[in-house]
Amino acid sequence: MKDNLISGVLQSKGFGSNVQSVAENDNAHVLRIQSPTGEGYMTLYMVMKGVYVMFDEFHLESCESEFKNMENVFCIDHCRQGRIEHENLLGNKFYMESGDLKIGRRINHSGRIHMPNGYYYGMTIGFEIGEAEKSIRSELPGIDIDIETIVDKFSSSDKSDLPAEEYFIRRDSLLKKDEHIDHILGEMYNIPNEIRMDLFKVKIMELLLRLKMLDKSLYKDERFYIPAGQAEKIKEVHKLIIDSPGKNYTVEVLSQTFGIPESTLRKNFREIYGSPIYKYIKKVKINKAAELLKSDSSLKVSDVAESVGYDNPSKFAAAFKDVMGLTPLDFKQKK
Numbered sequence: 001m002k003d004n005l006i007s008g009v010l011q012s013k014g015f016g017s018n019v020q021s022v023a024e025n026d027n028a029h030v031l032r033i034q035s036p037t038g039e040g041y042m043t044l045y046m047v048m049k050g051v052y053v054m055f056d057e058f059h060l061e062s063c064e065s066e067f068k069n070m071e072n073v074f075c076i077d078h079c080r081q082g083r084i085e086h087e088n089l090l091g092n093k094f095y096m097e098s099g100d101l102k103i104g105r106r107i108n109h110s111g112r113i114h115m116p117n118g119y120y121y122g123m124t125i126g127f128e129i130g131e132a133e134k135s136i137r138s139e140l141p142g143i144d145i146d147i148e149t150i151v152d153k154f155s156s157s158d159k160s161d162l163p164a165e166e167y168f169i170r171r172d173s174l175l176k177k178d179e180h181i182d183h184i185l186g187e188m189y190n191i192p193n194e195i196r197m198d199l200f201k202v203k204i205m206e207l208l209l210r211l212k213m214l215d216k217s218l219y220k221d222e223r224f225y226i227p228a229g230q231a232e233k234i235k236e237v238h239k240l241i242i243d244s245p246g247k248n249y250t251v252e253v254l255s256q257t258f259g260i261p262e263s264t265l266r267k268n269f270r271e272i273y274g275s276p277i278y279k280y281i282k283k284v285k286i287n288k289a290a291e292l293l294k295s296d297s298s299l300k301v302s303d304v305a306e307s308v309g310y311d312n313p314s315k316f317a318a319a320f321k322d323v324m325g326l327t328p329l330d331f332k333q334k335k
Contacts (some may be wrong), residue, residue: 018063027197036215038118047200048139050131053188058082058120063113074127074151075166076207077102078185082120085231086166087112092225096122097274099171099182103154103211106166114271116238123188124240125204127151128300140201141324145208153216177218182212226268233258234268241281245288248309251277285309286323289316293332 022041023030031042038060045053079096086094086102095116096102133147154167174182184207191199226234237254254277255262269277285308292304302313306327310316320328 011079033058033065035060037061039061040120044066045197045200047197048132048135050128050135050229050248051134051204052126053200053204054124054126055189056120056122056124058113058115059118061115061118065113071105072129073106074129074147074155075102075104075106075124076211077166078124079120079123080189082122083116084120085114085116085272087228088223088225091228093228093231093272094168094223095271095274096168096294097171099174100123101169101171101174101185103169104166105151105155106305116235122148123185125207128146134323136205140205143205143209145212147208150208150211150319154211166271167216167219168223173219178210178214181207184210204267224271230260230264230268231272234259234265234272235267237269237277238273241284245285245308248314249281282319283323286320289320289328291325292330297332301332304328 011035017041018035019031019033021029022032027045029044029046031044033040034043034105038058039062040056040058040060042057043055047053077096079098079100081098083095086096088094109139127147129147129151135141136147171182184203188203188284191203226295232303237258237260240254240257241249251262251265255265258265260268266277269280273280275283289304289308292299292307293301299318305311305313305316308316310319317327320326320331324331326334
């Protein structure tokens with residue numbers, strides 16, 4: 001098994017200069033990726049020749065991945081927690097959040113990784129198409145799985161003049177139409193070490209059988225695309241909010257400042273950061289207040305409230321409890 005870890009996926013073209021190998025055993029290979037905004041870990045399991053599972057845990061805002069996928073790789077990506085940004089072929093952005101799926105060849109992977117909320121935890125199940133087909137037939141004879149058919153199903157383009165994009169399924173839609181897939185993927189995060197490799201095989205075969213039966217027309221056009229220019233403006237809005245927790249910005253002021261219609265600002269901000277803008281601003285203020293209360297016990301609660309834009313102590317206390325679950329005074333005493 002160890003030979004497989006340093007072949008195929010790992011040797012394809014290298015993961016890049018910002019990725020280092022930090023641990024390895026007979027079944028797993030742990031890699032660390034670093035950027036100025038943080039770091040992340042990727043734990044790779046070679047389940048059988050040509051089939052791998054990789055768990056990603058990133059605590060960073062963005063990085064550039066130098067990894068280039070092999071042309072014969074087919075991937076199933078699942079977001080467990082956090083949010084991650086992707087681009088389509090025209091440069092427009094779309095976002096995966098908890099429970100969402102992305103399925104396809106990943107030939108057009110740009111290498112730019114962005115986590116709007118600073119973290120992401122998820123899983124990729126990858127298949128080197130030719131090798132995976134042989135391994136499945138060899139190790140699991142009698143199971144009617146044709147990788148090529150599944151690849152074709154999720155890699156065909158609706159437009160003849162464009163390469164196929166990866167297929168996207170939102171979790172709320174999946175739960176309504178095929179909750180089994182969500183259940184299978186959820187189980188793969190909590191497998192005991194002693195049976196991990198064998199159960200990976202079982203779960204992957206179960207997942208492939210479900211995808212084989214999936215009517216993908218039920219999930220057509222679920223992605224909400226944001227033009228690249230609009231996405232960058234929303235990120236500028238976000239930076240202003242983060243950098244100025246003491247200011248009280250309204251949607252109207254932000255709309256005028258950045259030249260974005262209010263309805264577009266609200267809709268795009270929620271899509272990128274997973275929260276209504278007012279709720280997000282409140283969370284930023286309260287998190288900053290909690291940081292101040294924790295770092296300096298001599299600070300008065302009223303002073304902290306004022307520093308994050310609250311001139312009404314009762315409103316601050318209510319907002320603080322809503323976000324932190326404790327009143328500011330209880331939080332201060334506890335910390």
